[in-house]
Each structure stands twice: as C-alpha cells, then as structure tokens.
Amino acid sequence: MPHAPRCAPSKDTLAMNTPIRLAALSLLASLSLSAWAAAPVNPPPALENKAYLLVDFDSGKVLAESNADQALPPASLTKMMTSYIVEQALKSGRLKPTDPVRVSENAWCRGSSTESCMYLPLNSSASVIDILRGIIIQSGNDASKAVAEHLAGTETSFASTMNAEAARLGMKNTHFENATGLPAPSHLASARDLSILARAIIHDSSDYYPIYAEKEFKFNGIKQGNRNALLYTDPTVDGLKTGHTADAGYCLVASSKRSGMRLISVVMGTSSMQARADQTRALFNWGFATFENVKPLQAGVALAKGAVRFGKVDEVSVGLAQDVVATVPRGQGANIKSEVKLNPDLTGPIAQGAVLGKVVLTLDGQPYAEQPVVALEAVEEAGFFKKLWQRIKSLFA
Numbered sequence: 001m002p003h004a005p006r007c008a009p010s011k012d013t014l015a016m017n018t019p020i021r022l023a024a025l026s027l028l029a030s031l032s033l034s035a036w037a038a039a040p041v042n043p044p045p046a047l048e049n050k051a052y053l054l055v056d057f058d059s060g061k062v063l064a065e066s067n068a069d070q071a072l073p074p075a076s077l078t079k080m081m082t083s084y085i086v087e088q089a090l091k092s093g094r095l096k097p098t099d100p101v102r103v104s105e106n107a108w109c110r111g112s113s114t115e116s117c118m119y120l121p122l123n124s125s126a127s128v129i130d131i132l133r134g135i136i137i138q139s140g141n142d143a144s145k146a147v148a149e150h151l152a153g154t155e156t157s158f159a160s161t162m163n164a165e166a167a168r169l170g171m172k173n174t175h176f177e178n179a180t181g182l183p184a185p186s187h188l189a190s191a192r193d194l195s196i197l198a199r200a201i202i203h204d205s206s207d208y209y210p211i212y213a214e215k216e217f218k219f220n221g222i223k224q225g226n227r228n229a230l231l232y233t234d235p236t237v238d239g240l241k242t243g244h245t246a247d248a249g250y251c252l253v254a255s256s257k258r259s260g261m262r263l264i265s266v267v268m269g270t271s272s273m274q275a276r277a278d279q280t281r282a283l284f285n286w287g288f289a290t291f292e293n294v295k296p297l298q299a300g301v302a303l304a305k306g307a308v309r310f311g312k313v314d315e316v317s318v319g320l321a322q323d324v325v326a327t328v329p330r331g332q333g334a335n336i337k338s339e340v341k342l343n344p345d346l347t348g349p350i351a352q353g354a355v356l357g358k359v360v361l362t363l364d365g366q367p368y369a370e371q372p373v374v375a376l377e378a379v380e381e382a383g384f385f386k387k388l389w390q391r392i393k394s395l396f397a
Contacts, residue, residue, distance in 0.1 A: 042290055045282040050249060050269025053191040054283045056293065057199055057255070057262035059369075061327035062192075063287050071173045071188035072268050076116065076139045076243035077251055078181030078189070080197050081162045083135045086147055087205035090128065095151075100125035106155070107145035115182075118143040119222050130219060132208065137217040138224045139242070141180040148179040155179055169196050183245055191266040198240050198253050198264045212239030212255075229277040230254055234284075240264075242276070252276040256284045263287045294333035297324040297359065302376060304340040306356060311348030312380040318342065318356050318373040328363060337362050340373055350379040 044054070044064035051067035062068070089095040102125045109117035118140030120126055126134070126146075134143035148158035155178055162176040171193035177184040202209055215232065216225045230237040236256045243251040249269035256263055265283045270276040297303065302317040318340065326336055342357035350356070354375045361369045 042286065045286055047267070047279045047282070048271070048275070049267050049279060051191040052265070052267045052279065052283065053195050054263060054265050054287050055195045056291070056327040057202060057264055058293060058325040059327040060199070063263070063291055063327070064283065065191070068192040069173050069190050071190050073183060073187065073245060073248040074189040074194065074243060074268070075181040075245040075248040075251060077194055077241055077253055078176060078179070078187070079135050079139060079144055080194070080201060080241050080253065081165060081176060082144045082148065082179045083132060084197065084201050084205060085151070085161060085165060086128065086132050086135070087201070087208045089151065090208065091205070095128050097127060097129035099128045101128055101131050101146050101150045103142065103146050104149055107142050107149060109142040115141050117141060119220050120146060121220065126219070133211055133214070133217045134219060136211050136241070137214055137226050139227065141182065144179040166193070169200050171196055181243060181245070183247055191268055194253050194266045195264050198255060198266070201240065202255060209239065212241070227273070228252065228254065229273065230280060234281065250276040252280050254280050258288050261288065261293050290329060291327050292330045292333065294326050294328060294336065295323050296326055296333070296336045296361065297338060299323050300376065303338070303359060303373060304342065306342045306346045308350065308379050309345060309347045310382045311350065312382050316346065316350055316356070316379050317376040319376045320359070320371060321353065321374050324361070324369070324371055326361065326369060332363065335364050336368065348379045349381040350375050352376070352378040
C-alpha cells in the first residue's frame with residue numbers, strides 16, 4: 001500500500017565571571033570541533049543518496065557526511081519535530097497523556113490508502129499518548145494534523161511553532177510548512193539539521209524515546225508496523241523515523257547504541273526501502289568499527305587555579321561543568337592533550353559556575369575541541385583594606 005511522506009529530516013574569550021548554571025552546559029551544547037587531526041584508517045562507505053551524515057550522540061562529533069547542509073524535502077522525517085513538540089508539551093505539563101485530541105475534517109484521512117494514516121475516525125478523539133504513538137510508529141498524517149490543531153489552533157500556526165523550535169535548536173537549513181511532511185515548495189530540511197533534532201529527541205524526551213523503538217501499534221482495530229526495518233534486524237537500533245515521497249526518495253534517521261556508544265545516522269534520497277536500511281547499517285558498522293569515545297577530562301575536577309583580584313581569597317579553582325566526551329579514531333585516545341586558557345584579570349566576586357575561560361584539547365598536536373571552564377567554588381569580594389592594598393601594589397608592579 002503506498003504511503004505519503006515518510007522522509008525525503010575572539011570571541012574565544014568568554015565573558016568574564018558570567019554566572020551560568022551547571023545544567024545549562026547541556027549535552028546539546030556541543031563542543032567546538034575541528035577537522036580530524038589524523039584521518040581514520042578506513043574511509044567511510046560509498047553511498048548512493050542525496051545526502052547523509054553520521055554523528056556521535058554524546059560528543060556531537062560528525063564522523064562522516066555528504067551534502068549534509070543541503071536543504072532537501074524531508075517528507076515524514078518532518079514528524080520528528082511534531083513528535084518532539086508533543087513530547088516537550090507532555091514534559092512541561094501543558095499536555096497530559098490522557099488528554100483527548102479531537103479529529104477535525106481537515107485532519108481526517110477519509111480512509112485513504114494514498115497516505116500514511118492512523119485511521120482516526122472523523123469527529124472522534126484519541127488520547128495524546130495514542131496520538132504520539134500514531135505519529136511515531138504509524139507515521140499518521142491524521143494524528144499529526146490533529147495534534148497540531150489541538151496545540152496551535154491550525155496546522156499553519158503549528159508550523160510557526162515548529163520553525164521557532166528549529167531555530168532554537170540551531171537547525172539552520174530547515175523550514176517547515178506543515179506538521180506531516182506532505183510536499184510543499186519551501187518545506188525543506190538538511191541532514192545535519194535532522195541529526196540535531198534527533199539528538200534533541202533522545203536527550204530531552206527520554207521518557208518517551210522508547211516509543212521510537214516500538215515495532216507496531218494497534219488503534220481502531222488496525223495494527224500497523226513500524227517502517228524502520230532495522231528495528232527488526234539490529235537489536236542495537238532503537239529509533240527514530242522513516243520517510244518517503246517521490247521528491248524526497250526513501251529516507252531514514254536512525255540511532256544505534258553499542259557498548260555504551262550511541263551513533264545517529266541520517267540518509268536522505270535513497271532509491272528504495274532496502275537501500276535506506278542497507279546504507280544506514282553500513283554507516284553504523286563503519287562508525288562503531290572506526291571510532292571510540294574517551295573521557296579525557298571529568299566534571300568537578302580542578303584543572304587549574306586562577307589568580308583573583310579583589311577577592312577574599314587570592315585564587316579560584318576552575319574545572320568543567322560536565323565531562324568531556326571525545327570521539328576519536330580507535331586507539332588514539334591516549335594522544336589527547338589539554339590546556340586551560342583563563343580569561344585575563346579575574347576579579348571578585350565570582351559566582352560558583354561562572355565561566356572563567358576554556359580548556360583546549362589537541363589530538364596529535366592539532367586543535368581538536370574546546371569547552372568552557374567554570375569556577376568550582378564561589379569567591380567573595382575582598383574587603384576595603386585588601387582591595388586598597390592590591391591597588392597600591394598594582395601601582396608599583
């Protein structure tokens with residue numbers, strides 16, 4: 001049975017003493033990464049598609065890519081954004097899993113076999129959690145439209161929300177016109193942007209991410225299977241979304257976790273369902289065989305001490321708010337070196353967690369990555385007489 005859309009998704013110096021909550025240094029605030037210092041032993045597989053990208057989930061390191069920034073028709077990969085918005089509304093409490101979602105005539109599929117549907121009856125309602133499963137597993141256009149209207153009044157208004165979320169996540173080559181991925185002239189997304197969205201879903205929607213691995217869903221007496229073929233053949237794959245239209249070709253955004261390392265693959269514009277599965281499998285096999293994750297630096301450990309002017313104490317310990325995860329060619333983890341570069345003239349008071357500089361990582365002597373370093377403890381402002389004495393000393397320095 002044919003289905004419509006199922007895919008074709010210095011200012012190096014940081015502001016001195018800027019207060020920052022440790023949680024704000026989230027996983028999705030990726031390290032600033034350079035090109036590989038040393039080329040991988042084996043090149044990535046040769047793939048016939050319009051675009052692809054393979055990225056490590058934890059570090060954000062892109063391992064292989066082709067045309068990754070080209071804006072292409074995403075078809076039902078669009079529904080990743082629709083489901084993400086629903087998941088965040090559930091997480092915030094704006095929606096509850098049992099809330100009823102009404103099916104308008106605009107959302108209704110009319111029993112069509114020409115598009116992907118959850119087959120929601122006209123003027124009926126379904127719970128938010130069933131709607132979410134209908135979007136993710138069955139790729140239901142009706143489910144996507146119904147929840148768009150429920151949240152924003154109209155699908156057009158919901159598309160504005162989708163674009164706002166895309167901008168917030170840093171998706172620079174994406175524009176949504178609808179909640180489904182049905183073809184529209186300016187409805188486009190890039191492989192890189194879709195990988196950003198996939199990382200956001202896995203990181204921000206952990207309570208609902210297991211739905212992406214479910215192989216089937218039954219609603220209204222109709223049982224439909226998940227079209228992600230890798231879910232049936234590779235136990236390490238646990239998501240995310242397929243897509244297809246004539247313009248988009250066959251596409252797949254997938255995630256695989258092996259031995260604690262998670263990779264995300266995006267392939268767009270392949271020639272068949274088999275091709276998108278085979279190409280994704282090839283990327284995963286190559287990525288896991290060629291790279292490994294290491295943690296050269298841990299959060300909360302003092303990496304250096306910085307001199308503080310006008311502070312109650314003369315030094316402050318600096319370290320990381322989160323572990324550094326580095327994705328490197330296998331066997332090269334021991335070659336990573338680090339250097340702390342502090343902002344000049346650290347001045348009290350300093351809040352705990354304030355960004356005071358950065359740590360720069362090198363691999364085989366070449367720049368690899370950098371991440372902010374923060375104050376591990378607060379430094380109170382010095383009293384009047386200590387500040388006066390320091391000013392006098394500075395005059396003679």
